[in-house]
Amino acid sequence: MYAQEVKSTGKGVKSLEEMEPQERAFQEKIDADIKIEPKEWMPEGYRKTLIRQISQHAHSEIVGQLPEGNWITRAPTLERKAILLAKVQDEAGHGLYLYCAAETLGISRDQMTEQLLSGKAKYSSIFNYPTLTWADIGAIGWLVDGAAIMNQVPLQRCSYGPYSRAMVRICKEESFHQRQGYDIMMKLVKGTTEQKEMAQDALNRWWQPSLMMFGPSDKDSVHSAQSMAWGIKQNTNDELRQKFVDQTVPQAEYLGLTVPDPDLRWNEEKGGYDFGEVDWSEFYEVLKGNGPCNAERMAARQKAWNDGAWFREGLMAHAKKREARKVAAE
Amino acid sequence: MSSEWPLWEVFIRGQHGLAHRHVGSLHAPDAEMAINNARDVYTRRNEGVSIWVVKAGDIAASAPGDKEPLFEPSNTKVYRHPTFFDIPDEVGHM
Ligand SMILES: [Fe+2]
Numbered sequence: 221m222y223a224q225e226v227k228s229t230g231k232g233v234k235s236l237e238e239m240e241p242q243e244r245a246f247q248e249k250i251d252a253d254i255k256i257e258p259k260e261w262m263p264e265g266y267r268k269t270l271i272r273q274i275s276q277h278a279h280s281e282i283v284g285q286l287p288e289g290n291w292i293t294r295a296p297t298l299e300r301k302a303i304l305l306a307k308v309q310d311e312a313g314h315g316l317y318l319y320c321a322a323e324t325l326g327i328s329r330d331q332m333t334e335q336l337l338s339g340k341a342k343y344s345s346i347f348n349y350p351t352l353t354w355a356d357i358g359a360i361g362w363l364v365d366g367a368a369i370m371n372q373v374p375l376q377r378c379s380y381g382p383y384s385r386a387m388v389r390i391c392k393e394e395s396f397h398q399r400q401g402y403d404i405m406m407k408l409v410k411g412t413t414e415q416k417e418m419a420q421d422a423l424n425r426w427w428q429p430s431l432m433m434f435g436p437s438d439k440d441s442v443h444s445a446q447s448m449a450w451g452i453k454q455n456t457n458d459e460l461r462q463k464f465v466d467q468t469v470p471q472a473e474y475l476g477l478t479v480p481d482p483d484l485r486w487n488e489e490k491g492g493y494d495f496g497e498v499d500w501s502e503f504y505e506v507l508k509g510n511g512p513c514n515a516e517r518m519a520a521r522q523k524a525w526n527d528g529a530w531f532r533e534g535l536m537a538h539a540k541k542r543e544a545r546k547v548a549a550e
Numbered sequence: 551m552s553s554e555w556p557l558w559e560v561f562i563r564g565q566h567g568l569a570h571r572h573v574g575s576l577h578a579p580d581a582e583m584a585i586n587n588a589r590d591v592y593t594r595r596n597e598g599v600s601i602w603v604v605k606a607g608d609i610a611a612s613a614p615g616d617k618e619p620l621f622e623p624s625n626t627k628v629y630r631h632p633t634f635f636d637i638p639d640e641v642g643h644m
């Protein structure tokens with residue numbers, strides 16, 4: 221989801237009998253729900269898959285600040301502005317927790333930044349859509365953070381200790397994000413006809429991209445099995461997408477808004493909603509870099525990195541000078 | 551991407567009377583900035599009353615391979631636990 225296309229390097233799931241003693245001991249730990257910690261032995265595939273997944277997740281949190289940041293200066297009231305600022309600051313924090321978790325696997329922060337800025341590393345497709353009106357800020361909190369929570373709650377049980385602990389912190393903070401978004405939507409639908417239309421328009425534009433956040437359909441998701449055996453992933457993409465639809469449709473109904481899907485109907489037998497197929501060609505296009513805002517997002521991150529260089533270097537030079545002075549005085 | 555800021559491990563005392571607990575890490579050029587950043591990154595919701603930061607490189611840690619030689623021997627010393635000793639009920643609480 222925040223890591224939608226993590227290619228795992230494991231070659232298909234091995235049985236315990238096929239494993240060398242070291243790998244077998246590792247797998248038995250995972251099967252017994254014992255966390256794997258940074259310096260412990262782990263298969264290279266496990267390490268690589270986690271680095272990809274955690275760094276993609278971190279990049280998503282960081283890039284995810286941009287669409288909402290667009291509205292900080294134009295929030296309708298001072299209170300809404302303070303709330304949005306706090307929410308966006310949380311996302312920066314989430315990115316930082318996750319970068320640190322990835323660093324324990326042997327990749328440096330600069331390497332990860334470089335991978336993001338060169339376009340080598342991915343981030344969630346959702347952040348490549350524009351925020352056209354204030355209602356988009358409501359829809360993002362409600363739907364995008366809602367989908368994020370759906371995915372992040374099971375990740376708290378991930379087999380890798382530092383990732384799992386970062387997710388626990390993140391989940392504690394996320395529910396404020398979703399509620400503030402829904403609160404914006406509730407306000408809008410109680411407003412003028414124009415404001416209600418704005419809310420509907422935002423739902424229309426964010427619904428499909430939100431469903432894409434869970435990643436490709438299970439039948440096209442070739443890497444799930446190994447990630448599940450390693451305890452990196454607990455649910456399949458389609459399971460989580462279904463849960464999200466089932467949770468969100470009644471919330472839309474409460475708002476008096478229409479979910480933009482002609483195929484959406486309650487299926488008594490499965491106890492969930494049936495819904496239309498997601499436009500996967502759009503999803504892959506956005507991942508490839510051809511979404512409405514990919515270029516803008518990348519340019520913003522590159523600018524921030526380049527414009528901040530003098531500051532990062534300056535502080536480092538100052539720290540070194542002070543350190544040298546201290547040593548000389550001793 | 552030349553001079554990456556060093557990594558600091560962050561410890562927070564959540565409440566008066568509790569020990570500092572490791573909460574995560576961050577990058578900062580020096581200790582002062584590390585504390586400032588730790589406040590923003592790890593205590594946005596009043597999670598702490600005190601912050602320690604330690605350069606990650608300055609921490610000495612036991613290796614995972616040392617687990618058995620380090621911790622295994624204590625398994626045989628069950629007499630270190632109060633439950634090892636049977637005290638008759640008549641003696642009362644001890
Ligand atoms: Fe987040």
Ligand SMILES: [Fe+2]
Nearest residue numbers: 311365394397
């Ligand atoms: Fe969030």
